[in-house]
Amino acid sequence: MPSWFDLQDELNGIEPEERGDHIAGRLRELAAQIGARYDRNVLYYASSFLQKPQVPGLFTSINMEDINGFMAGVHGHDFSKGLLLVLHTPGGMAEAAQTIVDYLRSKFSAIDVLVPTYAMSAGTMIALGCDRVVMGKQSQLGPTDPQLIVGNRAFSAHSIQFEEAKAEISANPTLAHAWAPVLRSFGPALLQEARKSISYGETLVRDWLEQYMFAERDDPASQAKDVAAHFGGNQHGSHGRRINRDEAKQQNVEVIDLEDDQDLQEEVLTLYHLSTIAFEMGPAAKSVVSSNGKALDQEHADGGRGSAVRVAPLEDGSRRQGHHW
Numbered sequence: 001m002p003s004w005f006d007l008q009d010e011l012n013g014i015e016p017e018e019r020g021d022h023i024a025g026r027l028r029e030l031a032a033q034i035g036a037r038y039d040r041n042v043l044y045y046a047s048s049f050l051q052k053p054q055v056p057g058l059f060t061s062i063n064m065e066d067i068n069g070f071m072a073g074v075h076g077h078d079f080s081k082g083l084l085l086v087l088h089t090p091g092g093m094a095e096a097a098q099t100i101v102d103y104l105r106s107k108f109s110a111i112d113v114l115v116p117t118y119a120m121s122a123g124t125m126i127a128l129g130c131d132r133v134v135m136g137k138q139s140q141l142g143p144t145d146p147q148l149i150v151g152n153r154a155f156s157a158h159s160i161q162f163e164e165a166k167a168e169i170s171a172n173p174t175l176a177h178a179w180a181p182v183l184r185s186f187g188p189a190l191l192q193e194a195r196k197s198i199s200y201g202e203t204l205v206r207d208w209l210e211q212y213m214f215a216e217r218d219d220p221a222s223q224a225k226d227v228a229a230h231f232g233g234n235q236h237g238s239h240g241r242r243i244n245r246d247e248a249k250q251q252n253v254e255v256i257d258l259e260d261d262q263d264l265q266e267e268v269l270t271l272y273h274l275s276t277i278a279f280e281m282g283p284a285a286k287s288v289v290s291s292n293g294k295a296l297d298q299e300h301a302d303g304g305r306g307s308a309v310r311v312a313p314l315e316d317g318s319r320r321q322g323h324h325w
Helices: 004-012 016-038 066-074 094-107 122-128 162-171 173-186 190-211 220-232 245-250 262-281
Strands: 041-047 083-088 111-115 132-135 147-150 153-156 255-257 284-290 295-300 307-312
Touching: 004 016, 004 262, 016 041, 016 083, 016 262, 016 284, 016 295, 041 066, 041 262, 066 094, 066 284, 066 295, 083 094, 083 122, 083 262, 094 122, 094 190, 111 122, 122 190, 122 220, 132 245, 190 220, 245 255, 262 284
Parallel strands: 041 083, 083 111, 111 132, 132 255
Antiparallel strands: 041 284, 147 153, 284 295, 295 307
């Protein structure tokens, strides 16, 4: 399997003006090879969050605009076959994850997700909305607890401490002075918003697990509730905590080891490494590559003022065409 450095060395031997087309062509080829090997349609959704930390998270995370990329990516697929969704993302909006899962489920009766490295937060929610999760030793999911913005900081919805404050002040009224600035910063409606967000996320995951991944098991409702509570719970310590495949298996998630098929592993990781090189070379914030020959980029405009989206089928010998997805 070529390493990231091998692929970079290979690219350095190509004329600079031809490198973009070379990578796009290789990504399309790899997606088609993976589809033939796995006997499914393939859709690769990837974010540049590791290569472009300076880009505002809105543009590298899962958001409502992404449904247009998914729709463009699956157009022309053979919907009688299942889908292998290759997913690399830091997460994003639960509402967008719901839209994506519901859309893909309306198109494909069977969906597996493959995680080359990261499918965190809302990416984990999408993974748990599929039938099986393919993970390597390096792959990781993450907690799905909602994040609320208070001032300029993001907090887990579980950390809104009104109940803790109420209990401590009731036991010792002198602590009211210590809690006062904390409670002022939260505002009176935030506790209810936190509760609603936690319930919304866990309900989505629970319902998907019960309907899809756990559908053929004994007592799917109970198992789904437990798994949704584990991933969305307050015990993780950090929203970015690594949940590896062993922990996922312990939670009864249907996990397939990527190393069981060495050829598949090589093709998927080469696809992943090439896309990271493309993110480093160009302006794309996110990309979608399809096994039926489509390669789509979403670009972040200079200065953080908005996003300019490019959608291009990238036929052999063609140049990029500018479209909005």
